[in-house]
Amino acid sequence: MSEPGAARGTSGPPSRREWPEQAIGIASPLLFLVAWEAASATGLLRPQFFPRPTLILGHALDLALDGSLGRHAGITTARVAAAFALALVPGVAVGLAMGISRRVRDGLDPLFAVTYPIPSVLFLPLFSFVLGPAEAALVATSAMTSFFLVAYTTMTGVQQMDRTVLEAAAHFGARGRTLFAKVLLPGAMPFIFTGMRLGLGYALIVVIAVEMASAQRGLGALLWLSWGLLKVEDMYAALVAIALLGGGLLWMLGRFRRRLVPWLPDVAGG
Amino acid sequence: MGVLVPVIVLTAWEAAVWLGLMSARYFPPPTVIAATFAHLIAGGVLWKEALVTLARLAAAFLLAAGPAVALGLAMGLWRPVRSAVEPYVALLYPLPKIALLPLLLIVLGVGEAAFVVTGAITAFFQIVLSTAGGVQSLDPRLIEVGRNYGARGVGLFRKIILPGALPAIFTGLRLGLGLALITVIVVEFVAAKSGLGHLVFRSWQMLLTAEMFAAFALIGLIGLALTRGLRLLQQRALAWTPPERELT
Numbered sequence: 001m002s003e004p005g006a007a008r009g010t011s012g013p014p015s016r017r018e019w020p021e022q023a024i025g026i027a028s029p030l031l032f033l034v035a036w037e038a039a040s041a042t043g044l045l046r047p048q049f050f051p052r053p054t055l056i057l058g059h060a061l062d063l064a065l066d067g068s069l070g071r072h073a074g075i076t077t078a079r080v081a082a083a084f085a086l087a088l089v090p091g092v093a094v095g096l097a098m099g100i101s102r103r104v105r106d107g108l109d110p111l112f113a114v115t116y117p118i119p120s121v122l123f124l125p126l127f128s129f130v131l132g133p134a135e136a137a138l139v140a141t142s143a144m145t146s147f148f149l150v151a152y153t154t155m156t157g158v159q160q161m162d163r164t165v166l167e168a169a170a171h172f173g174a175r176g177r178t179l180f181a182k183v184l185l186p187g188a189m190p191f192i193f194t195g196m197r198l199g200l201g202y203a204l205i206v207v208i209a210v211e212m213a214s215a216q217r218g219l220g221a222l223l224w225l226s227w228g229l230l231k232v233e234d235m236y237a238a239l240v241a242i243a244l245l246g247g248g249l250l251w252m253l254g255r256f257r258r259r260l261v262p263w264l265p266d267v268a269g270g
Numbered sequence: 271m272g273v274l275v276p277v278i279v280l281t282a283w284e285a286a287v288w289l290g291l292m293s294a295r296y297f298p299p300p301t302v303i304a305a306t307f308a309h310l311i312a313g314g315v316l317w318k319e320a321l322v323t324l325a326r327l328a329a330a331f332l333l334a335a336g337p338a339v340a341l342g343l344a345m346g347l348w349r350p351v352r353s354a355v356e357p358y359v360a361l362l363y364p365l366p367k368i369a370l371l372p373l374l375l376i377v378l379g380v381g382e383a384a385f386v387v388t389g390a391i392t393a394f395f396q397i398v399l400s401t402a403g404g405v406q407s408l409d410p411r412l413i414e415v416g417r418n419y420g421a422r423g424v425g426l427f428r429k430i431i432l433p434g435a436l437p438a439i440f441t442g443l444r445l446g447l448g449l450a451l452i453t454v455i456v457v458e459f460v461a462a463k464s465g466l467g468h469l470v471f472r473s474w475q476m477l478l479t480a481e482m483f484a485a486f487a488l489i490g491l492i493g494l495a496l497t498r499g500l501r502l503l504q505q506r507a508l509a510w511t512p513p514e515r516e517l518t
Contacts, residue, residue: 020353021349021350021352021353022353024350024353024354025353025354025356025357026357028353028354028355028357028358029357029358029361049376049377107274107275108275110273110275110276111275111276111279113494113498114276114490114491114494115490116493117448117451117452117489117490117492117493117494117496117497118486118489118490118493119452119455119456119459119467119489121456121459121460122455122459122467122470122486122489124474125470125474125479125482129293129296129297129479130296201364204364204366205366205368208366208368208369209366209368209456209460212368212369212371212460213459213460213471220369223369223372224372224460226372227372227375227376232376235372235373236373238369239365239369239370239373242365242366242369243361243362243364243365243369245364246363246364246365246366247361247364249364250363250364
């Protein structure tokens with residue numbers, strides 16, 4: 001039975017089909033890890049560069065226990081949170097403005113169009129000129145792409161709203177703030193949420209990139225500096241921590257999603 | 271209106287520097303930047319670095335595109351493939367691909383290969399996801415109709431599935447290219463000794479701010495041209511599809 005259209009079509013009772021697939025889903029990475037372990041232990045893979053996964057895990061746990069990994073992770077997380085918050089509020093505000101007013105959109109669009117394609121990291125010099133070469137510049141840099149993403153998705157969210165819904169609400173007496181809070185905002189919320197998801201993801205990406213480029217602390221810095229010193233096990237530990245952080249942030253946002261847009265069905269990646 | 275705002279911004283910037291409100295060392299006036307830009311273009315420096323970046327981009331994209339589309343199609347068509355690959359996708363999805371750079375530098379040595387492969391991985395991911403999604407979200411009725419007319423296997427694939435998924439594949443390729451460009455530039459900023467990203471870093475370190483801004487401008491222009499240009503190309507090539515809701 002082919003899969004095209006599976007996302008939309010109805011397929012039979014899921015339980016009987018799913019568990020062999022779940023088994024493959026678990027077996028596949030497990031096999032990979034086992035193969036890696038064996039290859040590294042027998043020297044097929046150079047253990048200096050590819051330590052056995054069990055060793056990596058052990059080392060990561062060591063670092064976690066002695067607090068250093070936690071410290072770096074905490075710093076990175078704080079930066080991501082700050083960057084995300086910095087991007088979110090202005091992003092939604094500007095997005096709403098651009099969605100509602102054509103003037104605003106026409107005015108800002110060219111500005112955004114030229115700035116958006118530039119990778120956020122490159123703004124680090126600019127922000128460090130204005131804000132000094134410390135945390136503020138780092139956070140501001142990390143917020144840039146997220147800001148654009150939130151603004152654009154919010155704007156799209158407003159634009160795609162069915163005008164008749166707005167008219168109907170106005171007909172029933174909703175004005176100004178009520179119209180905004182009870183109709184416009186919830187209507188645009190699914191898109192705003194997508195913007196939040198993308199924005200959070202990019203905030204993490206840029207924070208890591210900036211940390212790799214110029215920080216002394218944080219997971220990105222740990223990753224880069226341990227590479228520089230060829231402390232390979234530290235490097236892998238940082239990599240694992242970053243992946244876990246990314247996954248954790250996504251998961252948290254998923255939980256939040258149910259509170260923000262409870263009426264949307266649970267869609268993977270939605 | 272669209273042109274007005276940038277003009278106002280640039281004029282205000284120019285004025286601010288002349289009035290002493292902004293430091294010319296950190297924020298050279300736009301006229302100086304433009305002059306530097308022209309100078310660097312004429313001297314060939316900007317071209318040289320731009321070509322390096324674009325070459326890496328092309329290599330990364332070409333490396334990723336074929337295999338990614340193939341894997342995406344396989345994932346969309348056959349459930350076992352999807353089940354086997356999905357855990358890796360889920361694990362790698364939240365990981366900033368740039369974090370793989372040090373690992374690649376170890377495996378491939380410090381050089382072009384690592385830079386290109388990092389960009390390729392980013393593009394690969396995007397293209398696989400878009401392609402697989404495209405196949406999976408085909409209207410099942412299209413397939414039913416195809417089957418009713420006797421299409422099977424390869425025929426079904428060539429005539430129904432592939433064209434049906436083509437818009438999503440194109441979008442994936444387009445997004446992948448854009449992401450690859452960003453990744454390559456970031457990699458250059460962090461680790462390379464050539465390319466536009468490195469140029470920005472170098473000018474920053476030497477406080478040659480006019481050059482830095484000139485590099486910015488070129489990067490912005492290239493990125494803009496690439497994304498908008500490709501989108502137009504897609505609309506022309508796939509004229510039969512309804513226009514997409516675009517994000518940017």
